[in-house]
Amino acid sequence: YVRQEISADDLSFPYIDESGVEYSQSNGVSRPYVSVPNGSVCDVTYEGNDHAGTATVIVTPTEKDHYYYGSASKTFTIRPGVATVKNYAELTAASATFNFNRYEITGDIVVPADGTLYIHPHETLNFAGNALTINGACTNNGEIKSYKPYYNSRTGETTLNEFTLNITVNDGGSFGGEGKLSAQKIKVTANGDFTLQSPESTTFESFNQSKGTFTAKSSFAVQGSSSVSVLTIGSNAGFIVETGSTANLESLSVSGDFNVKGTLYVSEESYFYGNTMRYNNGFIYLGTDTYVANMNFSNCGALFNRGDFVCDDYTAYYTNGYGFDNTNGHVWTYFNFAELTDNITIKKRLSASIVTLEYTEVEYDGTDKKPSFTVDGVAPENLSKNYTVTYAASPKNVGEYTVSISIPKSNGKYTYGGAVSLTYNIKPGICHLTRSSSFNSSLANANYEKVLLEADVDLGNTYGLSSYTYTIPDGATLDTNGYSLTVTNANLYVEGELILSSPTGERKYSLLLLNTSNLRNYNVITNNGVLCFDSPSEHYLTDIHSNVTFINNGSVYGGAGASSYSFKQENVTSGAGNVYVRTPLPEADLDLEYTETSYTGSNLTPIVSYTGSVLTPGAFDVFGKTYSNNRNAGAATVTVKPDLLNETYYGSVTLDFTINRAVKIVTTSLHSSDFTDKNYYEVRLGSSNIILSEDVIVPSDMSFNFSVYYLNYSTGRLLVEDGAVLRAEAIDRSTFMKNVNNAHEIKLLDNVADKISVTFRPIDTTTDKIYLAKYNSRNELYTETFNINNLRIDLNGYSMTGGFEITTNKKNYTNPYFTLDIFNNTQQESVIGNTSSTEYGFVQKYNSEMGERIVVNLNNVTVAGIKIEGHNVGRGIQLNATNCKIQTAGTYALEIPWNDINADSVFNNCSFSATGNNGKIIYIYSGTHYFNNCTYNASALVGSMINYRTSTSGGSHIPSVYINEIKQN
Structure with missing residues (x-):
């Protein structure tokens, strides 16, 4: 591969233009994509890309690149970006980096007293509705705005929502700079210097300069969009409009220094306030409804009035040095402008x-x-x-x-x-009193000349204090005004004046003192009505001061004359009224219709007769009777009280009578609540098929009487406490059997000392008579089979110390077995019978005939000996005992003495003990019996522990005994 050395010309930035990339506040570094021809594989590194300015990218082809070798670099620009800040600290920190030229502000900016906010010429601050508070210095050489963009998803257009920019310059702070205030709505509150020097005119919604100086080096306007806006210059503030600047105002309020070197335009329908104002050759135009308040007006320039010019200070003066053009205008003032004769109103100053x-x-x-x-x-x-x-x-x-x-x-x-x-x-008024709660406060109110009752008022001792006092203070007057004032178990002190007016209505009183109430007169009492003392404690008043006055023009009903506290004629200082000295009502002269009765569910009101000789019979008609506790069973009373205005007697007598408990008749359903009403000693069925759908407890102090009816055991049980009585009258067997049908259960709630007796009778198809004993000295429970599964007795940790006896009557019948369960589910010992006695605790007997087979299950109980007897004609008894102790002081713990009965038994985990003379422990004459894992006490054993018959001599049954294990304990 023939390669060439890579150069800057081989590098390009396909995704950015010449302006570069914008600095990102969130990323912090900029890494624009760099492209190399032929898809060469190169290593790319950046330098200086963590701040705004010029950055460099260095591209180095890999060693095995097919096209290039060497290394090349290329520069790119990182433009200042947008920063989001929420407070002064974040704003100044971001500005100090010079990485940003625009700031989106999300919280109020507060410049501290020792701080400075400098807005550089390249910086724009968007407050978006947040406030700027300046305690230190703020220099704006950039631009301040306040808006939020709004995108309309329906139209796809984005608009700017303008918000008010609130600028507060506090005392000691200052605002200046040559930048712009571009927000459409600006409100300024300044207690420090505010200098406006913007490259373009600034519009304020309102401007309040309370202290410091507002210096306008550029033009501005104060114009509200919805109401008249005001430029207010306080008395400690100054206002300067520099030459070449224009102040365009809707309203101007000036109380401090005022200096206009430029042009001041006050728009029409505006107000103009001011103190001493000097216009240094400026042009001032006053529009319609212009208002000048609290001013001394010295006109040194041109003043034109085309509206209403108002001077509202009657101490003001006007000096016109250059002319006042009032054409088509009107002047309102307290004084006459010397050069004005028309269109002027001289106002009146308010006065008395x-x-x-x-x-x-x-x-x-x-x-x-x-x-x-x-x-x-x-x-x-x-x-x-x-x-x-x-x-x-x-x-x-x-x-x-x-x-x-x-x-x-x-x-x-x-x-x-x-x-x-x-x-x-x-001036002092009259109080119209209608309730006791405001008695003391009304009389203690010195604003009242007199207090008049406007209703009957009872001054009861609702606070429970032993000596609560109501007071008519010195200087106060109380007039009963035809109404009645009652004082109950409290004191009434008269330190001012008490006027007892004549009461409205027959046999009414003006003032009544009840029970332990005291009336003490320290000043003046005038009785024009009725004063009544009804206190068995004979409380009254003692004349504390020699100048005490009691004027009696009415009637006074006092207490016993023998008492030193009783009201007497000598207590009257003047007046010809009556004074009645009375005695307590004698109990011996009263007779009650009856002293004992039974609960009826209604209030019982025995008649009270007066048998004395002092009063005529007709006079007793005005006695009052109050019955207490006269509805429920228990002690009741009737209180007899003479009429308050009885001239002979006062006080009261309480007579006692007794309401005895009654019998409650139930005719629909039986509930626990029937036995919680202690107004009854017995609940009695009043019809058959009474529904029992809950557990009902017969308490120890009540009885339950089936009468001749029966219960329908729906989902409930009948529970009997010790001492409670179950009663049943002679009824036919089918009716009575319904009282214990469907797995009837009796649960002991206490020990039972009497013997429980169960008489078991088969159904007799030839007769429907059954003979049941009513309640006697024993608790007796009779039952018989009538489609009945079992009868359950839960000893519940208590004992049947009187024992249990079940009696069967002989009658052949093929009904299913009847089961009797006696059990104890608690850890406490439950005993049937008395283990210290020779009497058997559990006895199964027979009468003339024997019927169905009886199954008896004993579980976790102690039995004071068991005796089973019966007859061979019937099906006999099956006795099952588990975890039981059979313990007696007699000869046999278990005795089956008859040779012709079907008596079978199973004993599991039981113990036997018979400590009487000639102890035999177990005696079996017939039947089949099993002993599994049982023990016996041989301390008093004589002879064999188990004795049983081995021949048919005396009967046709030979017992069968099976022993799994029975050992001496």
Whole structure:
């Protein structure tokens, strides 16, 4: 291969033009693709490609390239790019690299007091709606914009959405430079120097210079798009329009230095505010509705007025040195311009002579009092749409208040202006009291001359304090005003004046003190009505001061005369009213209709009779009776109280009576809630087929009576606590059997001391009579087979210390086996019977006949001996015991004494013990029996541990005994 040396002419950049590639903020380095002819394989490296400027690419063909050898380089340009920054630190850091000429700003830029923001001539900042705050210095020699591009996917066009550029120059800060402010909407708030020197005119939406100086070295305009915009120059600020510059304004407000060297144009329908203004030979044109506020006007140039020229300062003066052209204009002022005679309105200053308040005196009622006003009889809304009126804060208490009225200077094109202050008085008022919660606060309010009741008020001791006090303070007056005031278990102190007005209505009172209430008079009480003391503690008042006054023009109903605190005639200082000294109502003179009754579900109100001789029978009609706890079973009371205005008695008497528990009749369904109502001692069925769909507990202090009906065990069980009573009357067997049908289960909730007896009877097809004992001294449970699978008794860790007895009646029948399960699923021991007694704990008996086979399953229980007896005609009994202890103080732990019964048993993991005299432990006379993994206690054994009959002597049955294992423990 004949190769040639590679040169710069062999290299090209196919994807960039002469301007180069733009610097990328995200990549940081630029690697434009370089092309080599013939597809040569070369190594490419770059130098100086990590910043804006000129970079170099070096291309070196590989050693085995077919076309070139050597190395060549070529330069390319990296143009400044676009940086996205969100704060001052990021902006200044990016600008210092000179890698960017445009900045997209995503957050507010705050220049710190010790910082400088310098915008180079090649740089453009797009704030996109974010703000610029300057605490230090900002020099703009570039361009500042505020927009965001918007792409319309429907039209495919991209437009620019302009945003307001907010520039704030704080005290100590400054803004300057020769760059552009190109945003369409600019709002400036400056407390520092602001210098405008743009190569083109700048338009502001508003400009507020509060401090510092606004120097316009280039033309500008303040023009709002939707409302009049204002250039405001504060009293501590200056405004300079340099020669050659034009200020085009919609509104100008000047309170500080004002110097126009160029041209000031105030557009039509604009306002013009100012202090001392000197126009140094400039041209000033005032358009229509031009307004000059708070100014001393010295005209040193040409002034033309073609609209309304308003001077709204009655202390201002005007000096016209060069002429005032008022053609087609109008001047509004408090003084006459010397050279003007036409088209001038001399305004009136607001004063007390022309401003009238709605009232100068008003009564206190707790609300703010702000009188309206007129000016020369004209309502203020017809004078100025922007008048201001200032009242004192919360002008509601008694006293003198000031109202200030002013017409702002911005509304100077009116006949009136200025400001005036007027006074008015709030005098003491009358309080109309309707509730106890505001009693103390109303009477303590010195703004009230008097407090009048406007409703019956009860001053109860709702705070639960032992000595809560309501007070009529010194200087205050309370008048009951025909209504009733009640004080209950509290104090009423009269330090001011209490007036008891005559009550409206019959047998009403003006003031009533109940229970432990005290009335203490430290000043004046005037009784023109009815004062009633109804306190069994005989509380009243003691005259603390010698000058205490009690005027009685009405009636006073006091307590027992013997009490030193009782109200007596000597407590009255003047007046011819009545004073009744009464005694407590005697209990001995009252008789109750009955003292004992039964719960009915309604309120019980035994009649109270008066048997005394002091009152006539008719007088008792005004006694009151209050019943308490007179609905539910338990102790109840009736409180008898004389009429408050009874002239003989006061106080009250409480009589006791008892409401006994009753029987609840259930006719639809049985629920647990039927047994939680302690107003009943028994729940009784009132019809058959009562649904039981939940577990129902019969508590120890109640009974459950089937009566002659039955339950329908849907999905529920009947659970019986110790001491509870199950009752059943004599009924036919099929009805009663429905009470225990469908796997009926009884679960013990406590120990049962009495013997449980189960009588098992087969169905007798010849009769439907069954004889069941009602409840006696034993807990008895009778049952029989009637399509019944089993009866379950869960001892639940408790014991049947009275034992369990099942009785079968003889009757041949081919019904399926009936199963009785007695079990204990807990770790606590459950005992059937008394292991210290010689009586058997579990007994199976027979009557005259024997019917179906009974299966008895015992599991995890202790049995105080088992005895099985029956008859050979029937099917007998199958006894299965697992994990049981058969333990007795008698002779036999297991006894099957009859020779003609079908008694079979299986014992698994059971232990046997009989510690009585001549202990035999097990005695079997018939049947088939299995002992698997059992043990016995031989401490009292005499003879064989298992005794059984080996011949048919005395009967046709010979027992069969199978022993897997039974050993001595």
